[in-house]
Amino acid sequence: MTRSSAREIAMHIIFSLGFDDRSAQEVLDAELNRERFQELAEELPLYEQFPNEKQERYIRELVQGVFSHGPELDDCISRYSVGWAFARIPRMAAAVMRTAMYEVLYMPDIPNAAAINEAVEIAKKYEPVEVVSFVNGILGTFVRTEFEDTPPKPEKTADPSKQEEA
Known part of the structure; x- marks a missing residue:
């Protein structure tokens, strides 16, 4: 996965933050896991590969930072x-x-x-x-x-x- 893909995934999660009262951590826990990626990969090629540790840290930092x-x-x-x-x-x-x-x-x-x-x-x-x-x-x-x-x-x-x- 590239940084561009990780950034796009972060934007998807940031986009979803405004739809309910969940915290950034709750949304990340629901969206940034292998099971959810498998579900989404069926329709969106962006989710075919789960982020490595560095990419996951980057996504989490972006989502939590934008939220706060x-x-x-x-x-x-x-x-x-x-x-x-x-x-x-x-x-x-x-x-x-x-x-x-x-x-x-x-x-x-x-x-x-x-x-x-x-x-x-x-x-x-x-x-x-x-x-x-x-x-x-x-x-x-x-x-x-x-x-x-x-x-x-x-x-x-x-x-x-x-x-x-x-």
């Missing part, structure tokens, strides 16, 4: 989603952004660009292109604003052949 920092992460999403009420944001998109923001803020071993790129790739699997663009914009603005040393977004050129060579 939920209000802070939701506030960040709200602050950067100008013109959108948080309640209008699709639940999977919110889970994707919470996860990426948690990684940026609390997991310094994960480069900010990797957290954003992975989040956008996962969002592409579950959301329409407009929502993916929204997620990318929110995360990019969040990182550029909160971390001033982040290089600015490169300007797009209409015709790539007209770009100057470096």
Whole structure:
């Protein structure tokens, strides 16, 4: 299993946190076990391989971290989603952004660009292109604003052949 797959599994679990009153630990206990993976593997290839010890620690840290920092992460999403009420944001998109923001803020071993790129790739699997663009914009603005040393977004050129060579 790759880290990308582990991240996607964590996002599935984070997504499910809002459906009832269970704690992160209760949801992890129910979802992060071999029996549950066997059930899910029948429909989702993502669950065909159970995470190794390192990947399981990573999933648990993400889920528990997002759960415990939920209000802070939701506030960040709200602050950067100008013109959108948080309640209008699709639940999977919110889970994707919470996860990426948690990684940026609390997991310094994960480069900010990797957290954003992975989040956008996962969002592409579950959301329409407009929502993916929204997620990318929110995360990019969040990182550029909160971390001033982040290089600015490169300007797009209409015709790539007209770009100057470096």
